[in-house]
Amino acid sequence: MKFKHTSVLLHETIDNLKPRNGGLYVDATFGGGGHAKYLLSKIDTGTLVGFDQDEYAIKSAELNFANLLQPGSEPKLELVHDNFSNLEKDLVKLGYSDGIDGIYYDLGVSSPQFDQADRGFSYRYDARLDMRMDQSQDLDAYQLVNTLSQKELADILYQYGDEKFSRQIARMIVERRREKPIATTFELVDVIKDAIPAYARRTGGHPAKKSFQALRVAVNHELDVLQASLEEAIKILRPGGRISVITFQSHEDKIVKKIFKKYSEVEVPRGMPFIPDDMKPTLRLVNRKPIVASASELENNNRSHSAKLRVAEKL
Ligand SMILES: C[S@@+](CC[C@H](N)C(=O)[O-])C[C@H]1O[C@@H](n2cnc3c(N)ncnc32)[C@H](O)[C@@H]1O
Known part of the structure; x- marks a missing residue:
C-alpha cells in the first residue's frame, strides 16, 4: 500500500x-x-x-x-x-x-486525500461532495452544501476560506439546490464559477480553491x-x-x-x-x-x- x-x-x-x-x-x-x-x-x-x-x-x-x-x-x-x-x-x-x-x-x-478522486477533496476530480478525513464521521460536504442556510454558508466561505465572493456564492448555492441537490465536486465548481464575476474567474488561482478549503475546514471542524x-x-x-x-x-x-x-x-x-x-x-x-x-x-x-x-x- x-x-x-x-x-x-x-x-x-x-x-x-x-x-x-x-x-x-x-x-x-x-x-x-x-x-x-x-x-x-x-x-x-x-x-x-x-x-x-x-x-x-x-x-x-x-x-x-x-x-x-x-x-x-x-x-x-x-x-x-x-x-x-x-x-x-x-x-x-x-x-x-x-x-x-x-x-x-x-x-x-x-x-493521497487530495489525489484519491473519490474522497471529494479536490475541485480537479469529479466525485461525490465528501471531504471527510475520518470516513466514519456522518457530516460531509454534501450535507453542509445542501442543508445550511445562505448566511451560514456565506460565513463558512468567508471565515475559513477568505472568499471575498462568499455571499454571491452562498446565494447561488441556495438558488441552485432548490432545483436539485448539489451532489458532486464538479456541480459545485460550476455553481461557484457562475456566482463570481467574469474578471475574477480569469485572474488568480482556481475559482473554487477558497470555497473548497473553507468547506473542508468546516466538515472536519x-x-x-x-x-x-x-x-x-x-x-x-x-x-x-x-x-x-x-x-x-x-x-x-x-x-x-x-x-x-x-x-x-x-x-x-x-x-x-x-x-x-x-x-x-x-x-x-x-x-x-x-x-x-x-x-x-x-x-x-x-x-x-x-x-x-x-x-x-x-x-
Ligand atoms: C499533512 S498530512 C501528514 C503527513 C505526515 N506528516 C507525513 O510526513 O507523511 C496530515 C494528516 O493528518 C491527519 N489529520 C488531520 N487532522 C487530524 C485530526 N484532527 N486528528 C487526527 N488526524 C488528523 C489527516 O488525516 C492526514 O493524514
Missing part, C-alpha cells in the same frame, strides 16, 4: 524537538509517516504514538511500519485511529499517563479541534519537552500563535515585586518568527509554499 506524500519542513520539525533515547513522542497527524520515519531514525530506544483520523493512513502505516509495531521493537511505534482532539484520553488508554517528551502536528490534508488539542498537548508535555506545529493557512497559524503566546507570556500586575510560581509562563518560544521552507524545498515541494512552523518548549 503506497502512501505518496512528500513531508514538509521535515528536518526543521523533528530536529527542533531534540528527540532523545527512551523518550515518549506523539505524531498527531501521522499521514504517510514521513516525519515519523525520520524521528524514529534519530532514536535507538523509546516510543512514538502516531494519531490519524483517516482509516487509509492507519491501514497503510500498519503495512509500511509493520516491523516497528511488533511487541518488543526498539524504538517502538503505536498507532491510534482517532482524532487528535482525544489526545490525552487515548494516551491514558495506552498506559501513558505521566506526560510526553515531544509532540508534532503537520496539519491539513495529505497528498479543523480549527476547533486544533485549539483544544494544543491546550491539551501543552498540559501533558513534560518540562523540557517540545511541541512543533506546521500550519498551511493563516487561520491555523493564528490559533497556534495565540496559544503559544498565552502560555509563554505573563502579565505581571504593576508593583508586584516577584512573579508567584502559579503565574510563571509554562512555555518558551524556540522561534519568535515562524520557520518557513528553504529555497530548495520551495522548488521541490509545492505544498511547502504556505507552510509555517512554530516550536515551543515546556518550562
